[in-house]
Amino acid sequence: MLPLTRHQTETRDSGERQCPALLLSATSSGQGKTTLTAALARHHRNAGRRVRVFKTGPDFLDPMILGRAAGSGTEAEPLDLWMVGEAGCRRALYQAAGEADLILVEGAMGLFDGVPSGADLAATFGLPVAALIDARGMGQTFGALALGLLHYRPGLRFAGIAANRVGSARHAEMIRAGLPAEVPFLGALPRLDEATLPSRHLGLVQAHEIADLEQRLERLAERIGATELASLPPAVSFHFQEPAPAAEVNTQADKDTQPLAGRRIAIARDAAFSFLYAANLRLLAQLGAELVFFSPLSDKGLEPADAVYLPGGYPELHLAQLAANSAMKQALGAHVSAGRVLYAECGGMLYLLEHLCDKHGQSAEMAGLLPGEGRLQPRLAGLGMQALAHPAGELRGHSFHHSTMSTPVAPLQHGIRQHDGAPGEPFYRQGPIRASYLHLYFPSAPAAAAALFLP
Known part of the structure; x- marks a missing residue:
């Protein structure tokens, strides 16, 4: 697939920009969201695309990894409707849409956890959601969980469901066969112990402490490229109206x-x-x-x-x-x-x-x-x-x-x-x-x- 061209993300008018975007969430913490987001970021970067990555909620450690994966030289920044505010999130997404060929947003905890939740963020900005489920020790029950995620909040825009840590090709076939027809399936990721991102008491180990991080990211990108997850998500319209410039300079206001x-x-x-x-x-x-x-x-x-x-x-x-x-x-x-x-x-x-x-x-x-x-x-x-x-x-x-x-x-x-x-x-x-x-x-x-x- 050829890289996107700039006309797909350029400003259509003074307050609207379009860019493919995806929110990656899961059923809970520990499902592999950061690994998946980093894998996708590196895959698309390797394909020649400019990738901007954000993290839902407050976090310092995951963004270090995600920034390295995207190759932007900066950490992924937070998007949170309470801490950053809706206006701040809207401005950040609008700016990213003018600079990038793809926007990825990693969720926090489970899709519907917290107030505001990742689902709230997705609903506010029309972000399509890819939900990850850890499939270890699971067969047809995977389909029940997927169906519940799909219908728990009517109107949420779903890109699909992905299975993580699948044990074998047979296991992947069992999961796919057990999915109701209405559930879009984005693919199955195997257990990748050699590419697992290490953690400690506050979360992931800092990016600069992982000596072979680049090799892990490349391995992840290679494996994600073989799944439906690697397809570009649909474009999302991001709206933001910059304030009009002041007609006169106010010296005291400038000092303030x-x-x-x-x-x-x-x-x-x-x-x-x-x-x-x-x-x-x-x-x-x-x-x-x-x-x-x-x-x-x-x-x-x-x-x-x-x-x-x-x-x-x-x-x-x-x-x-x-x-x-x-x-x-x-x-x-x-x-x-x-x-x-x-x-x-x-x-x-x-x-x-x-x-x-x-x-x-x-x-x-x-x-x-x-x-x-x-x-x-x-x-x-x-x-x-x-x-x-x-x-x-x-x-x-x-x-x-x-x-x-x-x-x-x-x-x-x-x-x-x-x-x-x-x-x-x-x-x-x-x-x-x-x-x-x-x-x-x-x-x-x-x-x-x-x-x-x-x-």
Whole structure:
């Protein structure tokens, strides 16, 4: 099949663009959605198509893999009707439709799980859905599950159902034979142990840690190419009307839109601190900030900066190296002692504590800028969408961590749980330090995000 040509995705009018698109979902987590999405992205990239990939809901790890698979050089970005907002999702899809030959959206959990769900996203934008079912240990019951997915929500646009981890050709024939005629079948994928994407307690292993990731992706692309899944999905129309440009320049308004102008923000980014939304970085730059990056693992100091941003990640996997880098801890201490802002999320907050203990009971001294101790737990300790109220707007994000922390510092406020409005994660403020388990999506409230980095 020849690659698409640009006329198939070009703007038909000022507010409409068309592009083939597909939402890939499943019956639950662990069915192989990321593997399937990555396989399709690499297959179509190898066919010469420009592929844009998105991830439903908050996630940092899957997007690293998906970005590599698509070959875009960037991570797949989130689409979530609550966190990103319908307008933000619409703008992202519209922009992608003007740049790509194919849009792939990986769902989260099961197709109908969560409020809003992947099905809600598909219905809002008219995305056709391909649902994946893990067929291990299953025969004709596969057809019953497929039929239920197809009819659970009338009006949802279905591309079809796919079977994953099929044991043999005979097994695939049994599944196909047991499907009702009305169920479009997209094919069967065998068990591919050699191409399985490895995981750990927070999800998939980070892309840069998988030494043979390229070989795995190529193997997946080869196998997906032999199924009906490899066919291009139908085109979807994406609508977005750009706001009209202002007739006159308002100097005060311009200043208000760049509250971080002239401020330098030093952002931790290495193997221990890598949970960063690309949209957050873009917004900080749009707000006027100069962004510089540093590694708490290996750098011995900080460039002069007005604020420091410590994102989440895996500090618990690098305890010895973080503890041994006393020069970095001293540099962060000097930054805080000078009254300069330090904002930390989740793993970044754990690094600020006096001690952090991993799942094996090994403890190490951290930066000691926030009194208390963090401790990894055998089970998930925090999960869910939450908002953080601020006079300048409501910042939205999520919580997902396997650790607990104890500190004598009283929280300034708590997050607000999306599902019931109850108090969520504590948000701490001690001097110039602001810290929480929350991973915030800055474009949800730009002015409030800017305030995190202002004195």
